[in-house]
Amino acid sequence: MTDPLAPHHSPARGGLLHGGQGDSTPEGGVLLRAEGLLFDNDGVLVDSEVGVERAWTRWALAYDLDPVEVLLAVPGRRAADTVALFTAPGEVPEAVATITRFELEDVAGTTAVPGVLDLVPQLDGVPWAVVTSGVRALATARLVAAGVPLPEVVVTAEDVTAGKPHPEPYLTGATRLGLPPADLVVLEDSPSGIAAGLAAGCTVLGIGELALETAARVVVRDLTGARWTGEGLLLPATTLLRS
Secondary structure (H helix, E strand, C coil), X not given: CCCCCCCCECCCCCCECCCCCCEECCCCCEEEXXXXXXXXXXXXXXXXXXXXXXXXXXXXXXXXXXXXXXHHHCCCCCHHHHHHHHCCHHHHHHHHXXXXXXXXXXXXXXXXXXXXXXXXXXXXXXXXXXXXXXXXXXXXXXXXXXXXXXXCEEECHHHCCCCCCCCHHHHHHHHHHCCCHHHEEEXXXXXXXXXXXXXXXXXXXXXXXXXXXXXXXXXXXXXXXXXXXXXXXXXXXXXXXXX
């Protein structure tokens, strides 16, 4: 596998794309050149943090586990991968069904991340997908609850054999969009998701302060003011945490 931090010159665009380095704008913003976008869901499109914490705390207590320890293992992982860290192999299917039920029962308070409801309508005709570690029913329920339109392509835990930080989820998303990974921007908030996007060969945009602890070269607070230009994703200076 190639070095996930090495720059990649996309044949389609000829620009320095790999790892999330973009072109500075006169206003101090950044343009990430791309043909399409691959969004993580939780923490990028939707804010489900409160519901996630409640559901996993409920699950941990049901299995006599420390909720703090369990919650530290959740971000960026498929539920099955998290559950497997804390339960015996034979208990995993039932335990996964339990946490899925708990999370589905707690989607009502899910909201859109700032900027998302302005950005998504701009993507009409633009190849984009959701690539999430969640199961399909949960991903769909959270997007609907937050009022975020569903794209044609949604890659979920059921669609891959290896979850993030393995590159398979983002490689699957690129394949379903019909684009090479180097021509896509991955939008991610978790360290495992950012690692997956980089390993897949995509440009990676980090979302939120936790992303500052990763190799994402461009990090924004959220998607406020983000704009699709036809050449790629334009990020205003006011939301940049690192560029």
